[in-house]
Amino acid sequence: MARVLGASTLARDLGQWRPTSRNRxxxxxxxxxxxxxxxxGRIPLGVALPSERDLAGVLALSRTTVTNTYAALREEGYLQSRQGSRSTVALPPRPEGWASVPPSAGAASFGPTSTLTGTTRAAAIDMTHAAVTAPPEAVTAAYQAALQALPAYYSGHGIDPVGLTVLRRAIARRYEERGVPTEVDQIMVTSGAQQAWRLLLEVLGSPGDRVVVDHPTYPNALEAIRRTAARAVPVPLLPADASPGRWDLGSMHDAIRQTGASLVYVLPDFHNPTGAVMSREDRSELVSMTRRTGATLVVDESMADLWLDAPPPPPVAAATHGHGVVTVGSASKSYWGGLRVGWIRASPTLVSRLATSRAAEDIGTPIMDQLACGELIARHDDVLTPRRDVLSRRRGALLDAVGEELPDWRVDSPPGGLSMxxxxxxxxxxxxxxxxxAHGVVVAAGPRFGVEGAFEHYVRLPFTESSDRITEAVRRLASAYRTLDPAAGSPRMVL
Known part of the structure; x- marks a missing residue:
């Protein structure tokens, strides 16, 4: 049974849609x-629109007007009809010759036969990765300290699926500092946040289970859902100027109830890709809502340390005094993309189940990386303060470059994170x-961040490169954009 979009929700999202001309x-x-x-992407694909009667009533229109509206959408390919069931939202087929980009962000084909040479690929500025470079002195010092501490572990087998106690204690201490009481046995160290999410899907979900997600959201989170044969249920974020906030918790509640979703995955801190931050009030309501519906709430805090204007509200888990919420964290976003250390904060019982399941994938995170991560967490403020200053300047460089080269693009300055x-x-x-x-820059297309397409109006750009490279990347992107025919949406060959 298709999930149904409420008439009041659709009316709200439509905003000022009524025609200003009598000729229209x-x-x-x-x-x-x-x-x-x-x-x-604000109406997910596969969702059923409200009944003609309900929408006509909410919008104060005749039912004939709504009937004609739906007929026009069917004719254009935006609605699919099936006998005996509601019409569901779809995207029309792309015109013949439309350039396609495979799920990997670095796709290079821009026509039926054209390819990107290795020389051009090497020279291109890669704007697909929202990941930070290493702070050389801090990372070097962390690994030097780790090397000195390593001999203490030689007498053991070096394998621990839940992680070293010293690192788990450091992570628990960070949660305490952020207002979430945490014991060491509530922490499991993983080989990155991506592995953490995949393990949670395997242990808490089953093939065919529904997982409610923000829309747009982190592409690799969607890929993990697909690979475990679960199904993502997208709930669109509201526009940046929405009041009181970006998360539509009412629609999220309806999505859980209508689909029987067992898991909810959210990124409330400098959301990837939008940079949005969930309010304190919405965090409390989110916890209450998932408790009422019986869904397990998984909160991805990978970006939580990367505030640029002001720290985010207390963690979602703080609303529960640390109980009933599963949290995922990562060192890769805060310190260095090459440091593949993540963690899960959960009940000791769930941690034990996750450790047992992990044996099928790997049997532990490398000790050297864990020890180095512990050193960086111990110097957290010393490492992150200068990093925030650098990211703030690069954010400004990206805003300036877009304003100069692409003035008709709309962008809201994110209060933190790594991208716009x-x-x-x-x-x-x-x-x-x-x-x-072909113009020397590689970007991630908007549909990568959605379920079954959409977001063709959007592109994500990180501000993790140097200011000069960001400026040059936007100049090249503007050059590529000018080769397109926005009215037709098809690329012209660049010779």
Missing amino acids: PVYRALADGIRLLVND WLRMPAPVSTALAAVAP
Whole structure:
């Protein structure tokens, strides 16, 4: 049974959709408004629209007007009809010759036969990875200290699926400092946050289970859901100017109840890719809602340390005094992308189950990396303070470059994190990602961050490169954008 979008929710998201000219039919204006929401990912694919009667009542329209609206959307490919069931939202087939980009962000083809040479690929500025370079002195010192501490572990077998006690204690201490009482046996060290999420899916879910996610969201989280044969249930984030916040908890509640979702995965701190931050009030309501519905809440805090304007509210787990919420963390985003250390904070019982399941994948995180991570956590403020200063300057460089080279693109300055979510006037994200490498820059197309497409109006750009490289990357991206025909959404060959 398809999930149904509420009429009041659709009316709210449509905003000021009514035509300003008498020459434009009302049904056409309504269809255009719904189509825009679909292309922006704010109406997930596969969702059923409200009944004609319900939508007509909420919008104070005749039922004939809504009927004509839905008919126009079906004709354009934005609604699919099945006998005996509601019409569901879809995306129309792409025109022949539309450039396609495979799930890996570095796709290079920009036409039926064109490919990117290895020389061009090497020269391109890669803007697909929202990951930080290492602070050389801090990371070197951490590994030197780890090397000195290593002999103490020679007498053991060096394998511990839950992680070294010294690191688990350091992570627990960080949670205590952030207002979440935590015992060492509540912490499991993993080989990155991605492994943590995959383990949680395997232990807490089953094939076919529904998992509610933010929309857009982290692409690798979606890939992990697909690989475990679960199904993502997207709940769109609200616009940046929405009040009181970006997370539509009412729609999330409806999605859980209608689909029977067993898991909820959210990124409340400098959300990837939008940079949004969940309010303190919404964090409390999120916990209450998942308790009422019986879904397990998994909170990804990988970006929590990377505030630039102000620290985020207390962790979601603080609303429960540390109980009933599963939290995922990572050293890779805070300290260095090459430090593949993550962790899970959960009940001791769940930690034990996760450790048993882990044996099928690996049997522990390398000791040297764990010891180095512990050293960096001990120097947390010393490492992160200068890093925030650098990221703030690079964020400013990206905003300036976009304002100069792409003034018609819409962007909101994120209060933290590592990237921006930019909206283009035309839905050409996939085509842009395809032609951009020929201009010396590689970007991640917006649809990578969604379920079954959408987000063709969007592209994510990180501000992790140097300011000069960011400026040059945007200049090259603007050059690629000018080769597209925004009206037709198809790339012209660049010779």
